[in-house]
Every structure is written in C-alpha cells, then in structure tokens.
Amino acid sequence: MSAWDSWRRALLAMTAASALTTAGGQALAAGPAAPYLQRKPQDEVIYFVLPDRFANGDKANDRGGLPGGPLTTGFDPARAGFYHGGDLKGLTARLDYIQGLGATAVWLAPIFRNKAVQGAPGHESAAHHGYWITDFTEVDPHFGTRADFKAFVDAAHARGMKVYMDIVANHTADVIRYRECPANDCAYRGKADYPYVRRGGVEGAAINDGFDGKDFGKLKRPDHAYTPYVPAGEEGVKKPAWLNDPIYYHNRGDSTFAGESSLLGDFAGLDDLFTENPRVVQGFIEIYGQWIDDFGIDGYRIDTARHVNPEFWQAFIPAMTARARARGIENFHIFGEVFDTDVAALARHTRVDRFPAVLDFATQSAITDLVAGKTGTDRLARVFAGDVLYEGGAETALQLPTFLGNHDMGRFGHFVLTANPGISDAELLDRVTLGHALMMFSRGVPTIYYGDEQGFTGDGGYADAREDMFASEVAAYNDNRLVGTRATTATDSFRTDGPLYRRIADMARIRAAHPALRSGRQVLRAQSDKPGLLAFSRLTDGAEYLVVYNTGATPITANVEVETTSRAWRSVRGDCAGAASAPGGYRVEVGPLDYMICVSEGLQ
Incomplete structure (x- = not known):
C-alpha cells in the first residue's frame, strides 16, 4: 500500500468519525429520514440559479457592505458583468415560483465570499457568478449572511425540496x-x-x-x-x-x-x-464537510472538476458522502463539471476520478443538434448507446444531470435561434418545448437553467446568458427576442401563465406521477439518420412507457417495436389510440415537432 493510500484511508476514517458531531462538538441525533431525503438523485428535477440574477430581497446588501463605486463594490445593475442585487432572501421568497414549475431541487451558483472585482484596468468585471472565492467559510455579503442561507435551506426542506451547493476546489x-x-x-x-x-x-x-x-x-x-x-x-x-x-x-x-x-x-x-498536497485535500474536506454539518445540504455540483488530479477526488468524494450519511443524508448527489461532449471523456471521470455523476454535456450537444433540425435522431441514440462506458453503466447514467444550456455556454433558446434564422414565433416555441421534452423524459436528471421557463435567449455565453429575473437595467438583455412571449426582461419575469412555464410544469408533473419516467430502464426503439422519428421505452417490472418524438417538420406515422404484447395502451401525453399492429409492434402518429407518451400496464 502506498503512502498516499495509507493517508487517504486514515483521513476517511477520521472524516467519518468527525461527521458524527457538529461544529460545537455536540452529537448529531439520529432519527427517521424526512421524505425528501428518501428520494434518489434521479427522482429530482433541478433548477439551477445564479442568486445575483434572481430576486432582490434586501437592497441593503447590494454593494456587499463595501464603500465606493462599481470598481470597488462590484455593483452596477446596468452592466452585464457586475452584481445586480439578487440575494438569498429574494430566492427564499420565490420558492413558490420554483416549486410551481415542478422543480424539486435548487442548485445555487457559489455563494461563498468572493473577490468583488477582478480584471485588467478597463476590462474589470465582478464576481456576480461566485467563482472567485476568497473565503470558503462565509457567505458573500452581496448575497446575505449564513443566517440567510440557513433560512433558505430550511424553507426549501420544509417544502420537500433539496438544496445543491456549487463548490470549487481547483482554484481561488x-x-x-x-x-x-x-x-x-x-x-x-x-x-x-x-x-x-x-x-x-x-x-x-x-x-x-x-x-x-x-x-x-x-x-x-x-x-x-x-x-x-x-x-x-x-x-x-x-x-x-x-x-x-x-x-x-x-x-x-x-x-x-x-x-x-x-x-x-x-x-x-x-x-x-x-491539489496533490495532502494538506490541501484535508483542508477542503474540512471546509466542505462543515457546510454539510452546519446546513444539511443535499448535494454538491463541483466546478472545473476535470482540472483537478484524480487522487484528490478519490479522497474527497467518499469523504463527502460519508459526512452526509452520518447526518442522515443517504442520497447526497455529487456531480462534476466536465466540459466535454465526448461520452468517453465524461465516463472516464466516473471510472478514474470516481465521480458518482457528471454533468451530461454529451446529451446537451445532441439535443441541441436534434432540435435545431440539422441532424438525424441517431445523433442522440449514439449518446445513449455510450451509457455502458460509465462506471456502473446504465444505473449511473440515470444520475447524470441533463441540461439544455447554462451560465457559461449560453441558453438553449439562443442556440435554436442561431441555427434557424428567420424562424417564426410558433416554430421557435415548438422547438424549444421539444428540447425540454427530450430532456425531461429520457434517462438522467433534468436540470432547468433559471429563466429558460420565461423564454430567455441571451446573446451568447457567460454574462450574455445571465439575465435578471427582476426588472433588468441591462440594455443588451432587454432587447432580446424571447420564446413564447412579447414581453422583455425590462419587467419582472415571474409569470406562471406563460407558455413555456406551463409546458415545463406539465412535463414535470408527468415525470413525478410516473416513476418509470425517472428510473425505468431505457431501451431505444426507433431512430433515423434524418430529422424525424425517435422512440424509446422506459421499462419497470410492471409497465412499459413508450416515448415517441418527431423532430421533423412533417407528421409521422410508423410502427414502433415494443416489448408489450398487450393491446391495452393508454395515453399519458398525446393521442395513444393506435392499436398493436403486430405482436411486438405499436402504431404511432406524431405531429411535427411534437411528442407522445403511451403506457401499457402489465408486461406480457
């Protein structure tokens, strides 16, 4: 056994033991797990939010307690790269809105104290995103206090919602x-x-x-x-x-x-x-273990995961799961950011680094290509075929957070607009809706980027894709073409009657009501080298759910292979009136840029 292995085992044993007490040295009491704690990672719908851009609950903290102008405080609500005033109190006050969308877990961009402003003279920007950390033990004053964070976590848990923190170990x-x-x-x-x-x-x-x-x-x-x-x-x-x-x-x-x-x-x-230094490894285990102890959070999204040596993660990840388990959090969700669209590259980090899950950039890329109408549906089928490469195979793939866009690469609506110049409002809404349906009902954990439900599109990546949910003062945000609405970001964007909000909420309700659509085994049924038919089954011991998509611009009628021989199909979404055309086959009819879900109870 190497010196590294010996040290790592000793550290894990120490971490598990220390996890049984709070920061004050008091023993943590064991008790029955709350219902939300019993949910597995694949049962969630995640809502990813930048606190600075969501809701301003306390204008007194807009400048983070710092004196001076924007180059000191970082606060300038008219500039895309600076703080705009959103905070934890505002986020807590809007939990109704997030839960109404069907989200069951909230992933927050980092909330730790940051260096407020960085950059060469004339090119400065502010740490509104949270990734320029100086103090890993405190909440950034622009967002509030530790008490504000505790109030947010407690309020989310009281609703049965989980909280995932975004953390960094690669850099300060x-x-x-x-x-x-x-x-x-x-x-x-x-x-x-x-x-x-x-x-x-x-x-x-x-x-x-x-x-x-x-x-x-x-x-x-x-x-x-x-x-x-x-x-x-x-x-x-x-x-x-x-x-x-x-x-x-x-x-x-x-x-x-x-x-x-x-x-x-x-x-x-x-x-x-x-991060090769054992003191750094132990230091970050202490830091992030304490946040679990103090707040009972439910998971970590890990930034820049691929830029840290595997040995660090091999020690850190089991230490975090042990710390959470000692606090009664059995389903602590850890997923790393590996910014790569190649399935093999993503899977490597589950095998070598031992990540339980990684953000699924491969599926994001494939769905974008499908919805843009530029590739066949076999593009996504090939990604799903690669699930065997992950450590744990298809079971691990169930835990991969899937998404359509994010705060770095840009918004899904922007990708669709860029690929389809001159697209009509109706077609734009249908294509963006179809992208969400592809994410929501295929394997993985659907992750909604805040504002997508309001039709935000942005002008590109990074700060151009970080619009305000409250009335924005950024001119470059307020002139954007939104999806499904004539509104702009110049007014509050918390409507719950907009077409995308309602459609996503309906999808989330369907997913919540049918466990097979969250954890059922996925079997590909139909694909094409052109835009059009994509079908797969989600199978459990008692039922087969057939999910059929049409990524093309014309209706589709086709026979799709199924496992069920029964003719007793019923509709979950769309018209499932078709009859089994032959043993093992089912006839489907799907309109342009639409989808349907049918279920047959009782496999035969």
Missing part, C-alpha cells in the same frame, strides 16, 4: 502575483522545463529542499516555475488562513487547457491550488 480568486511578469500575463511553464527540483528552468540553480513532486514534507518553496508573492494588503484575504500561503499553489502561469497545464495551470489567471 486571483490574488497571487509572479515577480517575473508584473503585467500578470504569465505563460505556462511546464515541469519538463521547470522541474520542482530546480529554479529558473533546467539550466537554473538547484533547489536543495529535496522535493520531488511527491514527498510534500520536503516542499519548502513554492517558486519552481515563477516567484510568487501576495500583494500588500491581501496577505490575509483568504480563509481558512492556510490558503494564504503560496506554497499550496502550483504557480506555473496560465493554463493552455492542454496537457499537464490543464491540471497545473492557473484557470484564466485564478490561483491554481496544489
């Missing part, structure tokens, strides 16, 4: 500077040219600390590639305090997102943590 805010590049534009320096045992490259002077990249007890200096320093006034800005020491960072310059730099480089200048 950009604080560390390198003396060799005062403009803070440091090119990546790799281990081959700048090994740990030498300073200044292969021709440089030797460093006589004996560190070989593995024995961290001999690591004395953090400057094998660059000479790091912390600017005056920021020496203690990070918490816990150990995060202020540059020795816990790679300090190799900006990642190129290729080769070793993907793991060791600074992500767009953000300070890249030395």
Whole structure:
C-alpha cells in the first residue's frame, strides 16, 4: 500500500468519525429520514440559479457592505458583468415560483465570499457568478449572511425540496502575483522545463529542499516555475488562513487547457491550488464537510472538476458522502463539471476520478443538434448507446444531470435561434418545448437553467446568458427576442401563465406521477439518420412507457417495436389510440415537432 493510500484511508476514517458531531462538538441525533431525503438523485428535477440574477430581497446588501463605486463594490445593475442585487432572501421568497414549475431541487451558483472585482484596468468585471472565492467559510455579503442561507435551506426542506451547493476546489480568486511578469500575463511553464527540483528552468540553480513532486514534507518553496508573492494588503484575504500561503499553489502561469497545464495551470489567471498536497485535500474536506454539518445540504455540483488530479477526488468524494450519511443524508448527489461532449471523456471521470455523476454535456450537444433540425435522431441514440462506458453503466447514467444550456455556454433558446434564422414565433416555441421534452423524459436528471421557463435567449455565453429575473437595467438583455412571449426582461419575469412555464410544469408533473419516467430502464426503439422519428421505452417490472418524438417538420406515422404484447395502451401525453399492429409492434402518429407518451400496464 502506498503512502498516499495509507493517508487517504486514515483521513476517511477520521472524516467519518468527525461527521458524527457538529461544529460545537455536540452529537448529531439520529432519527427517521424526512421524505425528501428518501428520494434518489434521479427522482429530482433541478433548477439551477445564479442568486445575483434572481430576486432582490434586501437592497441593503447590494454593494456587499463595501464603500465606493462599481470598481470597488462590484455593483452596477446596468452592466452585464457586475452584481445586480439578487440575494438569498429574494430566492427564499420565490420558492413558490420554483416549486410551481415542478422543480424539486435548487442548485445555487457559489455563494461563498468572493473577490468583488477582478480584471485588467478597463476590462474589470465582478464576481456576480461566485467563482472567485476568497473565503470558503462565509457567505458573500452581496448575497446575505449564513443566517440567510440557513433560512433558505430550511424553507426549501420544509417544502420537500433539496438544496445543491456549487463548490470549487481547483482554484481561488486571483490574488497571487509572479515577480517575473508584473503585467500578470504569465505563460505556462511546464515541469519538463521547470522541474520542482530546480529554479529558473533546467539550466537554473538547484533547489536543495529535496522535493520531488511527491514527498510534500520536503516542499519548502513554492517558486519552481515563477516567484510568487501576495500583494500588500491581501496577505490575509483568504480563509481558512492556510490558503494564504503560496506554497499550496502550483504557480506555473496560465493554463493552455492542454496537457499537464490543464491540471497545473492557473484557470484564466485564478490561483491554481496544489491539489496533490495532502494538506490541501484535508483542508477542503474540512471546509466542505462543515457546510454539510452546519446546513444539511443535499448535494454538491463541483466546478472545473476535470482540472483537478484524480487522487484528490478519490479522497474527497467518499469523504463527502460519508459526512452526509452520518447526518442522515443517504442520497447526497455529487456531480462534476466536465466540459466535454465526448461520452468517453465524461465516463472516464466516473471510472478514474470516481465521480458518482457528471454533468451530461454529451446529451446537451445532441439535443441541441436534434432540435435545431440539422441532424438525424441517431445523433442522440449514439449518446445513449455510450451509457455502458460509465462506471456502473446504465444505473449511473440515470444520475447524470441533463441540461439544455447554462451560465457559461449560453441558453438553449439562443442556440435554436442561431441555427434557424428567420424562424417564426410558433416554430421557435415548438422547438424549444421539444428540447425540454427530450430532456425531461429520457434517462438522467433534468436540470432547468433559471429563466429558460420565461423564454430567455441571451446573446451568447457567460454574462450574455445571465439575465435578471427582476426588472433588468441591462440594455443588451432587454432587447432580446424571447420564446413564447412579447414581453422583455425590462419587467419582472415571474409569470406562471406563460407558455413555456406551463409546458415545463406539465412535463414535470408527468415525470413525478410516473416513476418509470425517472428510473425505468431505457431501451431505444426507433431512430433515423434524418430529422424525424425517435422512440424509446422506459421499462419497470410492471409497465412499459413508450416515448415517441418527431423532430421533423412533417407528421409521422410508423410502427414502433415494443416489448408489450398487450393491446391495452393508454395515453399519458398525446393521442395513444393506435392499436398493436403486430405482436411486438405499436402504431404511432406524431405531429411535427411534437411528442407522445403511451403506457401499457402489465408486461406480457
């Protein structure tokens, strides 16, 4: 057994034991699990929200308690890249709206204290998104307080809703500077040219600390590639305090997102943590374990997961599940962000890193292609065929959060508009609706990006896809063409009678009422190399649900293979009046850009 394995086992044992007490040392009482705790990850419908862009419940915290103008406080509601005022109190007050949509879990973008403003002069933006963390133990004052977060979690749990936190272990805010590049534009320096045992490259002077990249007890200096320093006034800005020491960072310059730099480089200048170091691993287990202890949250979405070494996750993930289990949270959902549309690349992180699930970028890409009308339905069928690659196969695929767009890549409505210039309002609504139906009834955990239910489209990725739900002051948001409505984002966007809100809510009700549509075994029944027919069954011991889509612009009539020989089919959605045309076959008729769901009780 390696020294790493021995340390990891000891740490896991310690974590499991410490999880039985609160921060104050009191034992956690065991009791019957609340009904929401009994739901498995695949039973949820997730609503992903950026708190800053949702609802402003307390205008007193808009500037985060900071003095000065936007370049200090980060608050400027007229600029897309700055804080706009949304907070935890506002989110709590709008739980009715979220639950009415059919969401059962809320995933929040990071709420930890951030460095409010970053960027070169003239190119500054603010940490409205939450990914520039300085203090991992506190709530950012722009969003409220720990008491506000507890009130939100308690209110969600009282409704039977779960809360997923978005967390980061790859990097912190950009604080560390390198003396060799005062403009803070440091090119990546790799281990081959700048090994740990030498300073200044292969021709440089030797460093006589004996560190070989593995024995961290001999690591004395953090400057094998660059000479790091912390600017005056920021020496203690990070918490816990150990995060202020540059020795816990790679300090190799900006990642190129290729080769070793993907793991060791600074992500767009953000300070890249030395996650190979056992002190860093233990530190983050302590940090994020405490949030579970203090608030009883139900899961973690992990940012930039692919940019951290596998050994870190192999220790961190079981420690978090053990911590949650000790608190009675048996179905703690952990899913990593692996921004890749290749199924094999996604699956690798469930096998090597041991992630229970990853965000399903492959399905997102395929659904976008199908709904745009540019590819055959076999495009999505090939993604589903790759489910066998995940550790645990189809069972793991049930837990993959599926989605149509997000805060980084952009909104689904924008993708459809871009692919179909001149599209009519009616067709746009039908195509966007069909995308949600493809997500909602296929395997995986449907994840709705806030505002999609109001027809938000955005102008692209990142800040261009982070519109305000409250009346926006951003001109570039307010001139967007929305889906299914003539409204704009210049007014509040919390209507529950809009076409997309109602259609998504109807889908969520169907999914909630029929367990097979959440956890049933998925079997492909029909596909095509052109836009048109896609069909699959969701099977349980007692029923077969046939889900049929038409991604084409003309009606479809076809015979679809089924497992059920009974003629007793009934409609869940659409017209299921067709009769079995032959043993093992079922005749379906589906209109353009539409779908149907039929069920046959009692497999024969």
